[in-house]
Amino acid sequence: MDSNKKGINTICTHEGSVEDILFKGATSPLYTSTSYAFEEVDAKRYPRYFNTPNQAALSKKLAALEHAEEAMIFGSGMAAISTALLTFLKAGDHVVFQQTIYGGTYNLAVTQLEKFGISYSFTTGWQIEDFEREIRENTKVIYIETPSNPLLTITDLEGVARLAKSKGILTMIDNTFASPINQNPIDFGIDVVMHSATKYMGGHSDICAGVVISSKANMKQVYQTAICFGGNLSDYTVWLLERSLKTMGIRVMEQNRNAQKMAHYLMDHKDVVAVHYPGLESHPDHALAKSQMNGFGGMLSFELGPEVGVSEFFKQLQLIKPSMSLAGLESTVSAPVTTSHALMSPEARAAQGINDSLVRFSLGVEDMKDLVADIEQAINKVKSMQVHA
Numbered sequence: 001m002d003s004n005k006k007g008i009n010t011i012c013t014h015e016g017s018v019e020d021i022l023f024k025g026a027t028s029p030l031y032t033s034t035s036y037a038f039e040e041v042d043a044k045r046y047p048r049y050f051n052t053p054n055q056a057a058l059s060k061k062l063a064a065l066e067h068a069e070e071a072m073i074f075g076s077g078m079a080a081i082s083t084a085l086l087t088f089l090k091a092g093d094h095v096v097f098q099q100t101i102y103g104g105t106y107n108l109a110v111t112q113l114e115k116f117g118i119s120y121s122f123t124t125g126w127q128i129e130d131f132e133r134e135i136r137e138n139t140k141v142i143y144i145e146t147p148s149n150p151l152l153t154i155t156d157l158e159g160v161a162r163l164a165k166s167k168g169i170l171t172m173i174d175n176t177f178a179s180p181i182n183q184n185p186i187d188f189g190i191d192v193v194m195h196s197a198t199k200y201m202g203g204h205s206d207i208c209a210g211v212v213i214s215s216k217a218n219m220k221q222v223y224q225t226a227i228c229f230g231g232n233l234s235d236y237t238v239w240l241l242e243r244s245l246k247t248m249g250i251r252v253m254e255q256n257r258n259a260q261k262m263a264h265y266l267m268d269h270k271d272v273v274a275v276h277y278p279g280l281e282s283h284p285d286h287a288l289a290k291s292q293m294n295g296f297g298g299m300l301s302f303e304l305g306p307e308v309g310v311s312e313f314f315k316q317l318q319l320i321k322p323s324m325s326l327a328g329l330e331s332t333v334s335a336p337v338t339t340s341h342a343l344m345s346p347e348a349r350a351a352q353g354i355n356d357s358l359v360r361f362s363l364g365v366e367d368m369k370d371l372v373a374d375i376e377q378a379i380n381k382v383k384s385m386q387v388h389a
Ligand SMILES: *Cc1c(COP(=O)(O)O)cnc(C)c1O
Pocket: 076, 077, 078, 079, 102, 104, 174, 176, 177, 195, 196, 197, 198, 199, 208, 209, 210
């Protein structure tokens, strides 16, 4: 059966489960063994070989979700990303990173790659010319993230894939922010897709996991590296992740709807000076986002006006939680200046358009009227405190 022909929610619910042959139960039985009798001479089952029954089944669901041949599940997003990078890069190679990438990946680049003799550069923007400018003779990988954190810029998937293919370079994407519900980069020619499954895939703020998804040939190479580094996910959590993925479609679609409504509400708010969301027609890359995304996602960012300080605003919120994490059922906000981008110099942040009044907003599934009421009361309280001060 060609799973790519099935609808996304059908894949989420049914694809890649372990059949309960003994009792015909509705859910996958959990196999916790670290030791399996040899079935065939060279087919050893072992958690760190990424081939236990639960890992093997869930990998099928993940591959189907990204329209790919194979997937592997890791203990964290960073375990997935580091394993994938070190699979396709070796001493003497060069990698081009998009300017705005996840902080942990940035740290991996600047603190680890040199040890392996791998050189890197960051683009100064996210246009095709920005990537082209950084390519060297020994460039082996182009690494992108779209929509980006925290300004939700959009990188042209097809454009980057075409540029890389013309020079024999492999393309990798961190697709965490979009989730497979909103974006399937392999359809646009991107080679390797990675997710922090801690975010939309887990969705309930109780799982730390990661995923690498690609062609059979690429995954064969990832496998060789992965079994040496040993970053597999415990089967207990694999089982829990399967349960989470069943509702990913309906969760993310609700988060998309909330983000779109919230973006419009904030646009019209007199104490908000800018809103960054690819679903807004005013977003500079709205047309590009529309052409490569199935939904605009549950993440947005906005800038508060001069009368409302970010930290005061956070203190007054009652329902929406100030938090580092994102993509859960609960709405969360964070200030990139003091969290994800705190280690950058103010000048470097300014160059990327990240200022002190910027708020990153991860929309949950709460009712819009309650989210709006919370923001309204928080802004009013901050402003009234200033009047009385
Ligand atoms: C959280 C996150 C990661 C890292 O994932 P972990 O599961 O925390 O290791 C990577 N990329 C993006 C975009 C993330 O949001």
